[in-house]
Amino acid sequence: MELDYFPLESLPLESLPDDVVAQIEVRDRWRRATAAGGLEFLVTDIGRWPLGKTVRVAFLDGSDQLHADIAGATKQITDACNLTLDFGRDDGAGTFRRWTTSDTVLAAEIRVSFDMQGFFSLVGTDSTDSAIGAGGGPVGGNPGQRSLNLGRFTTNRPAQWEGTVRHEFLHALGFHHSHQNMRGTCEGEFRWEDEVGYVPTLAPDGSFVPDSQGRLPGIYTFLAGEPNKWPRAKVDHNLRTADAPDLVAGPFDTKSVMLYRFPGFFYKSNPSSCAPAGNGQNLSDGDKRGLDLLYPHTMGALAERQDRADAVLESLGAGPEGAPGANGGDLAEVYRSRVEELAAAQAAGFR
Structure with missing residues (x-):
């Protein structure tokens, strides 16, 4: 999403209400514990809508x-x-x-x-x-x-x-957001902490700004001010990659519309390898490949998804013909419906 048009003192970042985030995090921790090695594809597949x-x-x-x-x-x-x-x-x-x-x-x-x-x-x-x-x-x-x-x-x-x-x-x-892609560089490129010696300095609107010596606030400090007022945990949830079950559909894509355009002082280097290279308006080729991964048009792509789906279901403790495993519980049952959907699409000749 393109954000350069916001003045720095009024940069509102995308954010769900805290109670909703908490409910999603509880659910995702359970999925991670249950799914083990099949995590990436499991979260992707359960989160997508049925094919067609x-x-x-x-x-x-x-x-x-x-x-x-x-x-x-x-x-x-x-x-x-x-x-x-x-x-x-x-x-x-x-x-x-x-x-x-x-x-x-x-x-x-x-x-x-x-x-x-x-x-x-x-x-x-x-x-x-x-x-x-x-x-x-x-x-x-x-x-x-x-x-x-x-x-x-x-x-x-x-x-x-x-x-x-x-x-x-x-x-x-x-x-999910591209800056949270674990194959990308943003985790290491973001300037999380204040510059050494920074004295917290507020503008009249309540946002943190450079101090009298020109030293800059870090991301944690900046986002703690207006208009976001985020605690560190919320910054981590929205910006860091660690402990996140986010979809990684392919290589880090600097042209994706899912990559934020942050203010320059968010990055350690200039130009930054985390900064967007696209116009923030149109889908990149990577975005289109991701869409075709989630919602494929061809029989070949569908067959590949079927193979991966069978493997993930087995990792939950249930083979394609078996009952949901004890470790999988309801999750395996939900996932089985995705596997059956893929098989039915193949049997029908897809489109």
């Missing part, structure tokens, strides 16, 4: 024109994968599907809002996981909760808004 599925999208607020613009911006995504995003467009009336906070059944798998601060999205099928946001609140996987938010779009759309839309919708289809 039509995923419904609905809007809480905003105008029909805004909805049309967002639907148009996602075409790059659906052109690159075997999945359909259905916005419920009524061509005659020019309207799109809507949802409300009082819904008791899901109006759509992806529920978009524009009324909360910042940009965020649940990842993949977390958007319909009733355990996420089960305690109530505005964000979660339940019918009356937001799963994707594009703050300010109704009043002050960002200059490069298409890239932001594609970034958030890639999250909704199962993608």
